[in-house]
Amino acid sequence: MPQSPTPDIRFEPPEPLRKIVESHQVHAALEWLEVTPPHVIADELARMDAVNAGIAFRLLDKDRALDVFEELEPVDQQQILEGLRDHSFLELVEAMDPDDRARMLREAPAKVAKRVLAGLSANERRMTSALLGYPEGSVGRYMTPEFVALSQDLTVEQALATVRAKGGHAETVYTLPVVDQGKRLTGIVELRELVLSPPETMVSELVVTEPMSARATESAEDAARLMRETNDLNLPVVDSEDRLVGLLTIDDAVEVIEAADTEDVARQSGAAPWSGHYMAASVWQLARSRALWLSLLLVAATLTVSVTQAFEGTLERVTQLAMFIPLLIGAGGNAGAQAATSCVRALAVGEVRGSDLLRVIGRECRVGLVLGGLLAVLGLAVGTIFASAKIALVVGITLVLICGWAATIGGTMPLLAKRLRIDPAVVSAPMVTTLVDATGLIIYFVTAKAVLGI
Amino acid sequence: MPQSPTPDIRFEPPEPLRKIVESHQVHAALEWLEVTPPHVIADELARMDAVNAGIAFRLLDKDRALDVFEELEPVDQQQILEGLRDHSFLELVEAMDPDDRARMLREAPAKVAKRVLAGLSANERRMTSALLGYPEGSVGRYMTPEFVALSQDLTVEQALATVRAKGGHAETVYTLPVVDQGKRLTGIVELRELVLSPPETMVSELVVTEPMSARATESAEDAARLMRETNDLNLPVVDSEDRLVGLLTIDDAVEVIEAADTEDVARQSGAAPWSGHYMAASVWQLARSRALWLSLLLVAATLTVSVTQAFEGTLERVTQLAMFIPLLIGAGGNAGAQAATSCVRALAVGEVRGSDLLRVIGRECRVGLVLGGLLAVLGLAVGTIFASAKIALVVGITLVLICGWAATIGGTMPLLAKRLRIDPAVVSAPMVTTLVDATGLIIYFVTAKAVLGI
Numbered sequence: 001m002p003q004s005p006t007p008d009i010r011f012e013p014p015e016p017l018r019k020i021v022e023s024h025q026v027h028a029a030l031e032w033l034e035v036t037p038p039h040v041i042a043d044e045l046a047r048m049d050a051v052n053a054g055i056a057f058r059l060l061d062k063d064r065a066l067d068v069f070e071e072l073e074p075v076d077q078q079q080i081l082e083g084l085r086d087h088s089f090l091e092l093v094e095a096m097d098p099d100d101r102a103r104m105l106r107e108a109p110a111k112v113a114k115r116v117l118a119g120l121s122a123n124e125r126r127m128t129s130a131l132l133g134y135p136e137g138s139v140g141r142y143m144t145p146e147f148v149a150l151s152q153d154l155t156v157e158q159a160l161a162t163v164r165a166k167g168g169h170a171e172t173v174y175t176l177p178v179v180d181q182g183k184r185l186t187g188i189v190e191l192r193e194l195v196l197s198p199p200e201t202m203v204s205e206l207v208v209t210e211p212m213s214a215r216a217t218e219s220a221e222d223a224a225r226l227m228r229e230t231n232d233l234n235l236p237v238v239d240s241e242d243r244l245v246g247l248l249t250i251d252d253a254v255e256v257i258e259a260a261d262t263e264d265v266a267r268q269s270g271a272a273p274w275s276g277h278y279m280a281a282s283v284w285q286l287a288r289s290r291a292l293w294l295s296l297l298l299v300a301a302t303l304t305v306s307v308t309q310a311f312e313g314t315l316e317r318v319t320q321l322a323m324f325i326p327l328l329i330g331a332g333g334n335a336g337a338q339a340a341t342s343c344v345r346a347l348a349v350g351e352v353r354g355s356d357l358l359r360v361i362g363r364e365c366r367v368g369l370v371l372g373g374l375l376a377v378l379g380l381a382v383g384t385i386f387a388s389a390k391i392a393l394v395v396g397i398t399l400v401l402i403c404g405w406a407a408t409i410g411g412t413m414p415l416l417a418k419r420l421r422i423d424p425a426v427v428s429a430p431m432v433t434t435l436v437d438a439t440g441l442i443i444y445f446v447t448a449k450a451v452l453g454i
Numbered sequence: 455m456p457q458s459p460t461p462d463i464r465f466e467p468p469e470p471l472r473k474i475v476e477s478h479q480v481h482a483a484l485e486w487l488e489v490t491p492p493h494v495i496a497d498e499l500a501r502m503d504a505v506n507a508g509i510a511f512r513l514l515d516k517d518r519a520l521d522v523f524e525e526l527e528p529v530d531q532q533q534i535l536e537g538l539r540d541h542s543f544l545e546l547v548e549a550m551d552p553d554d555r556a557r558m559l560r561e562a563p564a565k566v567a568k569r570v571l572a573g574l575s576a577n578e579r580r581m582t583s584a585l586l587g588y589p590e591g592s593v594g595r596y597m598t599p600e601f602v603a604l605s606q607d608l609t610v611e612q613a614l615a616t617v618r619a620k621g622g623h624a625e626t627v628y629t630l631p632v633v634d635q636g637k638r639l640t641g642i643v644e645l646r647e648l649v650l651s652p653p654e655t656m657v658s659e660l661v662v663t664e665p666m667s668a669r670a671t672e673s674a675e676d677a678a679r680l681m682r683e684t685n686d687l688n689l690p691v692v693d694s695e696d697r698l699v700g701l702l703t704i705d706d707a708v709e710v711i712e713a714a715d716t717e718d719v720a721r722q723s724g725a726a727p728w729s730g731h732y733m734a735a736s737v738w739q740l741a742r743s744r745a746l747w748l749s750l751l752l753v754a755a756t757l758t759v760s761v762t763q764a765f766e767g768t769l770e771r772v773t774q775l776a777m778f779i780p781l782l783i784g785a786g787g788n789a790g791a792q793a794a795t796s797c798v799r800a801l802a803v804g805e806v807r808g809s810d811l812l813r814v815i816g817r818e819c820r821v822g823l824v825l826g827g828l829l830a831v832l833g834l835a836v837g838t839i840f841a842s843a844k845i846a847l848v849v850g851i852t853l854v855l856i857c858g859w860a861a862t863i864g865g866t867m868p869l870l871a872k873r874l875r876i877d878p879a880v881v882s883a884p885m886v887t888t889l890v891d892a893t894g895l896i897i898y899f900v901t902a903k904a905v906l907g908i
Contacts, residue, residue, distance in 0.1 A: 164650055173646050174628055174687075191645065192627050196618055228712065231705040233628075233687070250704050251685040254711070258682065261715045262799055268722065269795030269883060270788055278800035279810065283817055287824040290792045297788050298829050298836075304780035305840050315776055322769055322776040326758035326783055326891050333787070334724055334751050334884045338744045341723030345716055346732035356733065363737055370741040371748055378752050386759050403748075429723060429883070430788045437780050 017044040021052045026100045029059055038064060042071035045080065054083030055092060058104045058131070066109040077115075084116045085128055093131060107133035107217060110183065110243035117145040117246070119169075139223045140216035142256060143237040143246030144171040149179045150189065150203055157199035163191065175234035177244050178207050185236050185244045187211055213238050216245050221260045224253035225350060264348055267425035268341060270297060297430055303438035304329075311445040317454055320387045324395050325441070327382070331375055332402035332440040337429035339364045339410030347414055347424045354418040360411045368407025372400035394451045398444045405443065406436040471498040475506045480554045483513055492518060496525035499534065508537030509546060512558045512585070520563040531569075538570045539582055547585060561587035561671060564637065564697035571599040571700070573623075593677045594670035596710060597691040597700030598625040603633045604643065604657055611653035617645065629688035631698050632661050639690050639698045641665055667692050670699050675714045678707035679804060717879065718802055722795060724751060724884035751884055757892035758783075765899040771908055774841045778849050779895070781836070785829055786856040786894040787887035793818045793864030794886045801868055801878045808872040814865045822861025826854035848905045852898045859897065860890040 017036075020029045033041060033056065041060070045053045045068070057080050060068060069077060083089055093104050108116070113132045117125050126141050134140025148166045150159050159176070167173040176194075178187040187207035197206060213236040214223035227235050227250060235253070237246040266272065270293040276285070308315070308325075315321055343360060346352040352360060376396040383392025410432045414424035448454070471490075474483045487495060487510065495514070499507045499522070511534050514522060523531060537543055547558055562570070567586045571579050580595050588594025602620045604613050613630070621627040630648075632641040641661040651660060667690040668677035681689050681704060689707070691700040720726065724747040730739070762769070762779075769775055797814060800806040806814060830850040837846025864886045868878035902908070 160649065167646070167650050173649065191649065192621070195614065195627065195645065195649065196621050228705075228708050233704070250687070250708070251682075254682050254704070254708055257708070257712065258715075258803070261712075261719075262803070265715075265719060265722070265795055265799050268719070269791045271792045271796060278796060278805040279813075283820045283824065286796075286817070286821045287828075290789075290821070291825060291828055294785070294788055294792070294825055294829060295832060298781065298785050298832050301781040301784045302836050302840075304784070305777050305836060308777040308780065309840060312773060312777070316773050319766060319770050319773065319776075322773075322779070323759050323762040323766070325776070325779050326762070326895065327752065327755040329780055330755045330758070330783075330787075330888060330891055331748070331752050333887075334748055335744075337723045337884060338725045338748070341719055342725060342732060342740070345719050349712070349716070351732040359733075363740070366737045367740045367744070370737065371745060374741075374745055375748060375752050378749060382752075382756050382759060386756075386763060430791060433787070434784060437784055441780065 016047075017041070017056055018048045018052060021048070021056050026059070026096070026103070029056060030103075033060055033064070038067040039071045041068045042076070046072065046076040050079050050083030051086050051089045051092065052083070053080050054086065054089050055104070058084070058093075058108070062107060062109055066111065069109065069112055081112070081116050084112075084131060085120065085124070090127065090131060105131065105133045107239060110239040110241070110245040113140075113216075113239070113245050114145040119146075122252075134216050137220055138217050139214045139220045139237050139248055140245070142220050142252045143216065143248050144252075145246045146171045147175075147177060147234075147247045148173055149177045149183075149244060152178050152180075152186065152204045152207060154203045155199065156194050156197045156201045156203065156206070159189070159194055159203050160199075163194070172234055172247065172249055175232075175236075175247060177211075177236045177247070178203065179244050183243045185211070185213055185238050185242060188236060211236060214248065215240060220248070220256045223248055224256040224260075227253045228257065229350075260348070264344065264425040267423070268344065268429050270294065270430035293430070297434050300431075300434045301437065303434075304441055307438050307441040307445075311441075314445055314449060314454060318391075318448070318452065320391055321394075321444075321448055323386060324383070324391075325444070327379075328395065328398055328402060328444055329437045329440045331399060332406040332436045333433035335368055335371055335403040336406035336410035336432040336436045339368065339407040340414060340429050340432045341410075343411050343414045344424050347418055352415070354415055357412070357415045357419065360415055361408060364411030365404055365408040368404040369400060371407070372403030375399045375403060390452060391448075394444075394448045397451065398440075398447050401443050401447070402436070402440045405439065406432070409436055409439075470501075471495070471510055472502045472506065475502070475510050480513070480550070480557070483510060484557075487514055487518070492521040493525050495522045496530070500526065500530040504533045504537030505540050505543045505546065506537070507534050508540065508543050509558075512538070512547075512562070516561060516563055520565065523563065523566055535566070535570050538566075538585060539574065539578070544581065544585060559585065559587045561693060564693040564695070564699040567594075567670075567693070567699050568599040573600075576706075588670050591674055592671050593668045593674045593689075593691050593702055594699070596674050596706045597670065597702050598706075599700045600625045601629075601631060601688075601701045602627055603631045603637075603698060606632050606634075606640065606658045606661060608657045609653065610648050610651050610655045610657065610660070613643070613648055613657050614653075617648070626688055626701065626703055629686075629690075629701060631665075631690045631701070632657065633698050637698055638696045639665070639667055639692050642690060665690060668702065669694060674702070674710045677702055678710040678714075681707045682711065683804075714802070718798065721877070721879035722798065722883050724748065747884070751888050754885075754888045755891065757888075758895055761892050761895040761899075765895075768899055768903060768908060772845070772902070772906065774845055775848075775898075775902055777840060778837070778845075779898070781833075782849065782852055782856060782898055783891045783894050785853060786860040786890045789822055789825055789857040790860035790864035790886040790890045791883035793822065793861040794868060794883050795864075797865050797868045798878050801872055806869070808869055811866070811869045811873065814869055815862060818865030819858055819862040822858040823854060825861070826857030829853045829857060844906060845902075848898075848902045851905065852894075852901050855897050855901070856890070856894045859893065860886070863890060863893075 129141045148170050163173050174191045176189050180186050187209040188211040189207050193206040216237050233250050235248040239245050272289040376399045379395040379399045380392045383395040417424045583595045602617050602624050617627050628645045630643050634640050641663040642665040643661045647660040670691050687704050689702040693699050726743040830853045833849040833853045834846045837849040871878045
C-alpha cells in the first residue's frame with residue numbers, strides 16, 4: 001500500500017498521469033490517483049485530452065471524483081463530460097479486462113452523471129449511462145436527466161418563473177422534484193398544483209414529502225411496475241446517497257414493461273428473447289434465438305427414451321399401452337404449462353412473492369388433482385372406446401396423478417427459481433413439460449403394471 | 455308505421471308515456487316517442503321518476519335525444535342524468551330482452567354521455583359507460599369525461615385562467631383538447647406549452663391540429679398501444695360525429711395494455727384469462743379457468759390415439775419405435791409453440807399484420823427446417839445409442855420434417871385467426887402442440903415404414 005502523502009499545496013507527482021493513462025497502466029493510474037491531492041489531479045486532467053481525462057476521472061472513487069470535478073474550471077469540466085460521452089471512450093472501456101472495467105463502472109457522482117447525460121438523445125443516453133455505472137436493465141439506463149428541480153422556499157409565482165426559465169429543454173415539467181441544499185430529494189410537486197394555486201402560495205404547502213423514488217442502480221422493471229401501481233407520471237431517480245439524478249418518465253416505464261412482457265412471453269415458449277422487430281429478423285436470427293432451448297429440451301427429452309426403454313417389457317406385452325402415451329403426456333404437459341404460466345405472470349406483476357412457495361404448492365397440487373379428476377372421466381371413455389375397460393382404468397388413474405403432479409411442478413419451479421435469484425420466466429412452460437413427460441411416463445407404466453398385474 | 459303528426463304546439467299524446475314505460479312496453483314506447491315532438495317528450499320526461507325517464511330517454515335515437523335534452527330545464531336534465539347512473543336502471547336494462555337491450559345501448563350523445571359519467575369513480579364509470587352504448591373493452595369504458603377543453607381564440611393567459619377555474623375536478627389538465635362551436639375536436643394543446651409561452655400568445659399558435667384521437671366505441675387495447683407508440687400522455691376520445699366525449703389517460707392505457715398482455719399469456723398456456731389476483735382466487739376458480747381448454751385439448755388428443763392405433767401393426771413389429779414417440783412429438787410441440795408464441799406477440803404489438811400471412815409461412819417453414827436439421831444431428835446420436843442406426847435414421851428424418859411442419863403451423867394459425875377475426879392469442883401454443891402431435895405421429899410412422907421397409 002502506498003503511503004498517503006501529507007497535504008502539500010506544491011505536491012509534485014513523480015510521473016505525469018497522462019503518460020500512465022496513455023499506456024493503459026490501470027493499476028499504476030489508480031496508485032497515482034490515490035496519492036495525489038484533488039487540486040493536483042484537476043490540474044493534470046485539464047492538461048490531458050478528453051478521452052484520457054475521462055478514463056482517469058472514472059478511475060476515481062465517487063467522493064474524490066466529485067472533489068476533483070469541483071476543482072476543475074468550467075471549460076475543463078465540459079471537456080471531461082465530452083470525454084465520457086465520446087465513442088472511443090466506450091470502446092476503450094469495452095476493451096479492458098473485466099476487473100478493470102468493473103472498477104471503471106462504479107456509480108458516478110449524481111452531479112457528473114446528470115451533466116454527462118444531458119443533451120443526449122434517448123439512445124445515446126442508454127449507451128452512455130452504462131459508462132456511469134448503471135447496470136443493464138437498471139433505472140439509470142432509462143431515466144432522463146433533463147428535468148426542472150425546485151427548492152422548497154419559493155412561492156408558486158417564483159416556481160412557475162423557474163419552470164418557464166429552465167423548462168424549455170426538460171423532457172417533462174409535469175413532475176417537479178424538490179431538493180434541499182445538498183441536491184437531496186425531499187419531495188415532489190405537480191405542475192398541476194402550481195397552475196391551480198394562487199401565485200402567492202408557498203411551494204412548501206403543495207409539496208408531497210417522502211415521494212416514491214427509485215435508485216439509479218435498481219431494476220427498471222421493478223420501478224416501472226411501481227409507477228403502474230401508483231399511477232405516477234414520473235418517478236424521481238436518486239443515487240446511493242439520495243441525490244437526485246433523473247426522472248423515469250411514464251413513456252419509458254411503459255416501454256420497459258412492454259419489453260419485459262415480450263421477453264417473458266418469448267422465454268415461456270422456450271426462445272431467447274429477441275428484441276428486434278419480427279419481420280426485420282432474418283431466418284437465421286430467428287432460428288438462432290430458438291435453437292439453444294430447442295436442443296436442450298431435446299437432450300432433456302432423451303429421459304423419456306430411457307424411461308420407455310426401461311418399461312419395454314411392459315410395452316411388448318401390451319402394445320395398446322403405446323396408443324395413450326401422446327395423450328397422457330400431452331395432458332400432463334398442458335396442466336403443467338398452465339400452472340407455470342400463471343405463476344410466472346403472477347410473480348412478474350407482483351401478485352405472488354418467493355415466500356408464498358408453500359401456499360402455491362398446496363394450491364396448484366389441489367387444482368391439478370381437481371382437473372385430473374375431470375380429465376379422468378373423459379379418459380375412461382376414450383380408453384374404453386379404443387382399448388378395454390382395464391386399460392381405460394389405467395388411463396383414468398394416470399390422468400389424475402399426472403395432472404396433480406404436473407400442476408405442482410409447474411407452480412413450484414418458477415417460485416424456486418425466484419428464490420434462487422434466477423428469472424422465473426426461464427423456467428418456461430416447455431421446460432416443465434419436458435420434465436413432466438419423463439416422470440409422467442413412469443407414473444403411467446407403474447400404474448399399468450399395478451392395475452394389469454404384469 | 456304510424457303517421458308523423460303535423461307539428462302542433464298543443465299536440466296531445468293519446469296516453470301518458472309514464473304508463474307505457476312503467477308497464478315495460480318497449481315497442482309502444484318507441485312508437486310514442488316517434489310520433490311526439492321533442493318539447494312534448496321533454497314535458498313528459500320531466501313528470502316521470504328518474505329511472506323511468508332515463509329508460510324513455512335512452513330509447514330515443516341520438517339526434518332526437520340531444521334535441522329533447524336541450525328542451526329540458528336544467529333541474530330535469532339533472533334528474534335524467536341521475537336516472538342513467540342509478541343502479542336500478544342498470545338492473546332494468548340487464549333484465550330486458552337482448553333486442554330491446556341492444557336498442558337501449560346505442561351510443562348516447564356526447565354531451566349527455568360526458569355529463570352522466572362526470573363525478574363518478576373509475577369503477578362506477580366503467581359500469582355506467584356500458585349503458586351509454588360503449589361495448590366491453592372499448593375506449594368509452596376507460597376514458598375520463600373530466601377534462602378541460604379550450605377554444606382556439608383565447609390567449610395563453612385566458613387559457614390558463616380557464617384551466618385554473620375549471621381544472622380542479624379534471625382528472626388531468628396536462629392535455630387540453632381544443633374544440634369548435636359544435637364541440638368537435640379540432641386540436642390539442644399541452645399545458646407545458648401554455649406555461650412556457652408568454653401570456654399574450656394566442657392558443658391557436660400552440661395548438662397541435664389533427665391530433666391523434668380514438669372513437670369511444672373502438673378497442674381500448676388498440677388505442678392504448680397507439681398511445682404507447684406516440685408517447686402521448688392523453689388521447690382525446692370522440693363520438694361517431696367527432697364530438698369530444700373524454701380523454702384516455704396514460705395510466706388507464708397502461709392498465710389496458712397490462713390486462714391484455716396478461717390475457718394473452720393466459721391464453722397462450724390454454725387457460726381462460728382470469729382477471730383477479732392470483733392469490734385471491736380459490737382453487738375452484740383457478741381450476742374452472744383452466745378446465746375447458748384442458749378438456750378440449752384432451753378430446754383433440756384422442757386423434758393421437760387413433761393415429762397410433764392405425765399404425766399398431768408397425769408398432770408391434772418394431773416396439774422400439776414407441777421409445778421415441780414422446781421425444782419426437784415433444785420436439786415438434788416445442789418448435790410449434792415457439793413459432794406460435796412469437797407470431798402472436800408480433801401481432802399483438804403490431805409488428806406483423808394479417809396480410810403478411812404468406813411471408814410468415816415462408817419464414818417459419820424455413821426456420822423450422824433449419825432447426826429440424828440441427829435437432830436431427832442430436833436425434834441421430836440418441837437413436838444410435840438407444841436403438842439402431844436404421845431407427846436413428848428414422849428419428850433424424852422425422853425431426854427435420856416435424857420441425858418444419860410444426861413451425862409452419864405455429865406461424866400460420868395465429869395469422870389465420872387474425873384474418874378470421876378471432877383473437878390470435880386463442881390459437882394458443884397448446885392448441886398448436888396438440889395438432890402437431892397427431893400429424894407428427896403420422897410423419898413418424900410413414901417415415902418408419904419407408905425407411906425400415908415394413
